[in-house]
Amino acid sequence: MPHGAWLEPVTISDPSAKGAKENQRQLTLAIEQYITDAGYFTRANVLPGEPADDEYVLTFDFDRYELVRNPFFGWMVRDVSRFSASLSVADSSGKQLLHLTGQVEQSEDTNQYAPAYTFPTSATARTRLIRSLLEQAVYGLNHPDHPTPP
């Protein structure tokens, strides 16, 4: 996709999300880096700024952002991640081109000797959801007449 993208700061509108303010900031930079590393757009930046005429504006919102740790078996625990998010794509004038939604749920077992025990992470599930939304967005922008992948 020979265009750049600008990100609105990511929002987590899930009222039950813990640490939402800090996670929003972390997510914004993580998605910005992911977009360029994965090659969805030629470059990525975070608004406010001055997008060029041919650049897109992406808005991510997570209306469900949940990471729950449950006792599982003995010294093991199960981390369950549940995410639901939307991605809106607009052109640089603000005209909305696409609105996509998606959700993901994933559970992962860990134990107290594993690094994931100290720092529980939901990165795998989150990345899966963000990748899916970005892939749909790129497909939709490349196929404006049939914006839904077959």
Next chain:
Amino acid sequence: MHAWRFVATLAALVSLGCAAFRQPTAPPTSPWPPAAAASKKSIRVSLAANVAIADSAPVDAPPAMVSRWRTWTEATYRDSALFSAVVAEDMPSDVRSEIRVVDSGDFRRWMAIVCGVTLFLFPAKATDHFTLHTEFKNAKGEVLATIEKSESVDSWIGLFLIVVTPFRWPGREVGDLVTELNRATLAEAHAQGIF
């Protein structure tokens, strides 16, 4: 006899302490603050942080940890007196600083086991390798400079370290380290004429 045992146990518990020691790879940034340009620019600072234990993949740092690192970083940017303002992340600015911190933790398993078996009589050590990657961009999103700085800090835990703990508190050592890495970054960017 029981009283002696109690006193000995209490003394051991009270003397249990931890201490951290920075391992700088360069002398402290000097002069600080650097001489500012005649016309100053505004800047907004964004920071994300990841942690990794041993050889595991980096994951998001806990929000409380990121928040502390952000506070130290913003304070350093303000102290530098290089900018007309250090604005909030949702405010427009002349320059944007995107900072990614990675804390890769490493420990010697045998030391941890011996430390546990000897009830902390033999100390254990862990090392945190900090890398601070900063990208400076203008309002159009063009990259002006990319600078990376790194430093490690060794943390010890064991009996009798309580004597050292007040002078080598791990939180303060990490705070000094993050501050120094940001100072070195700003001094280098300033020398390149970014601000």
